[in-house]
Amino acid sequence: MAVGIGILGGGVVGGSLARRLLSDRQAILQKTGLDLELVKIAIRDTERSRLFPASYATTRVEEVVDDPDVDLVVELLGGRRPASSLVRRALQAGKPVVTANKELLAAEGPELFDIAAGKGVSLLFEAAVGGGIPLIRPLTESLAGEKLTRVIGIVNGTTNYILSAMSEAGTSYEDALSEAQRLGFAEADPTADVGGADAAAKAVILGGLAFGVWADAEAVYRRGIDDLQVADIAFARELGYVVKLLATAESLPEGISVRVHPALVPLSHPLASIRGATNAVFVEGPAIGQLLFSGPGAGGEPTATAVLGDVIDASRELLAGAQVTPRVIVGAGSVAEMAKVASRYYLRLEVSDSPGVLASIASAFGENQVSIASVRQDGRGDEATVILITHEAAERDHQAAVDQLRALAVVKQVAATIRVLGVE
Numbered sequence: 001m002a003v004g005i006g007i008l009g010g011g012v013v014g015g016s017l018a019r020r021l022l023s024d025r026q027a028i029l030q031k032t033g034l035d036l037e038l039v040k041i042a043i044r045d046t047e048r049s050r051l052f053p054a055s056y057a058t059t060r061v062e063e064v065v066d067d068p069d070v071d072l073v074v075e076l077l078g079g080r081r082p083a084s085s086l087v088r089r090a091l092q093a094g095k096p097v098v099t100a101n102k103e104l105l106a107a108e109g110p111e112l113f114d115i116a117a118g119k120g121v122s123l124l125f126e127a128a129v130g131g132g133i134p135l136i137r138p139l140t141e142s143l144a145g146e147k148l149t150r151v152i153g154i155v156n157g158t159t160n161y162i163l164s165a166m167s168e169a170g171t172s173y174e175d176a177l178s179e180a181q182r183l184g185f186a187e188a189d190p191t192a193d194v195g196g197a198d199a200a201a202k203a204v205i206l207g208g209l210a211f212g213v214w215a216d217a218e219a220v221y222r223r224g225i226d227d228l229q230v231a232d233i234a235f236a237r238e239l240g241y242v243v244k245l246l247a248t249a250e251s252l253p254e255g256i257s258v259r260v261h262p263a264l265v266p267l268s269h270p271l272a273s274i275r276g277a278t279n280a281v282f283v284e285g286p287a288i289g290q291l292l293f294s295g296p297g298a299g300g301e302p303t304a305t306a307v308l309g310d311v312i313d314a315s316r317e318l319l320a321g322a323q324v325t326p327r328v329i330v331g332a333g334s335v336a337e338m339a340k341v342a343s344r345y346y347l348r349l350e351v352s353d354s355p356g357v358l359a360s361i362a363s364a365f366g367e368n369q370v371s372i373a374s375v376r377q378d379g380r381g382d383e384a385t386v387i388l389i390t391h392e393a394a395e396r397d398h399q400a401a402v403d404q405l406r407a408l409a410v411v412k413q414v415a416a417t418i419r420v421l422g423v424e
Contacts, residue, residue: 002037003315006064008086009076010043010050010057013100013127016304017074017311018052034315039069042077065090072314074307075099084108091115091123096314098307100127106201106217109208122317124310129155129202130279132302133295134309139209139283146285148210150250152421155202157277157297158186158193159225159245163262164275166233167242173228185277185298196222196260199247206281207249207258213335215258221338222260232348232416235387236264239374241346242272243418255334257341264346264420271421339396344373344420346389349405350413353384357410361386364408368401369393389420 005021007014021028021038029035041052042061050057058064065073065086073090075097077083083104090097092115099105105112105128116123126136130153139151154160158180165176177194180186192198200222208214225245233243241264250257265272270292274280279297284290296302351357358375365372371391378385390398398417405411 001319002035003318004037004039004067004069004071005074005311006039006067006070006072007041007074007076008061008064008083009078010041010052011076012300013303013307014041014074014076015051016300017076017307018050018056020304020308022052028312032312032316034312034319036311036315040064040067061086062089065093065095070095071318072096072098072311074311075101075104076307077101078103080104080107087112087123088115091119091121094119094121096121096124096318098124098310098314100125100303100307102128102198102201102205103217106204109205110214122314124314125205126310127303127306129153129205130281130293130295131157131297131299132306133279133281133293133297134306135281135293136209138291138293139206143283143285143288146287148251148283148285150248150284151206151210151281152271152284153199153202153206153247153279153281154244154271154274155206155247155279155281155297156193156199156245157279158190159199160274160279160297161185161277162194163225163228163233163243163245166228166230167237168275170230170234172230173226194226195224196245199245199260203247203249203258203260206247207256210249210283211251211256213256215256215335219335220258220260223262225262228262228418229416232346232418235348236346236418239264239346239387239389240267241265241420242267244271244274246271246421252336252341254340255336257336257338259338259341262418264418266422269421339394339399341395342392343395343398344390344392344422345398346416346418346420347387347402347405347414348416349386349388349411350415351384351386352410352412353379354410357384358386360408360410361388361405364404365390365401368397368404370397370401385415 042064043057161180162176165171200220204217244265246263247260280294370393373391374389376387
């Protein structure tokens, strides 16, 4: 019995998936026993050349969902509209859905999971975080019995490529971004990537899977990389760190912290070696210790591979008439306020080279319960620079100290503040 597949979206990933379903149909049948039949694929532009015959294409997305020959819907449109209504329509019709849409899942995941569970079908999303990296299944299946403590991810290839270029070649942010766009690693409008919104959506999903708490996507703390300077990345390297944009979901006494921001990562940490457009997710727990999942985080073929794996699982369930893949359980829990999250900090201060400067700086930190771990001064006179790394302290105390530093006459500028990964 063939399983009819309908695809919403004929872009890079959708086109790659369609080509695989057509060219590898017999190979998939021999390997899995499943006859996966591409029925229809919705596209926006009929003039573009595609990886599949035009006879499969339609410009009416509703046709894909409503076609009685389509047993399973793959949503690869991206964004919340019209993806949300189409996914709901398919689930309500009792059709399993496979999606790579992190924005939709971050905003509406719990409600969509409830609809799927009520209809006894699956909503699978292996490609939504980490592209081609097998990650969702390990978190929901292999590690289901582990009480995880922290998940940290480099989950945006655009920003990791830019930061790698800035760190390894001293390239400016603007030049690194232009090169990423030329190579196809960055969109023409890179705002969602460099501003942290893309990584924030993925952080919500990681937090939900790891801890059962689905944070409000709009309220997740995020800071991007567009204000980072080559000087700070170079200083970080001298101090034994590399700068990465990290998506973090962490269990704290105050609740679950979900956040995205650049951080100095010690060169000894596994995430420090993740270069270029590669993605990686670092998972910690008391029984497993530390695990690293790494691989291509984007691209048509790797992402289509992850989507195809979900299609195979969902098709098996359809033919078996039973839901086998684990349900995503979203339970009660609180999200920690960012002000209460503790971190270490790197700071670069432009200061007057005069007596008492370091004492004034130390006093500002001390009055706000922030302890200094290391200090370094470069230059003299008008060019004096002080580089500090603090011990761990609450975010609100750090910010109060920084505000006090800005008010000091001896501090010309707080030129940079970047969090530091890890504990003392």
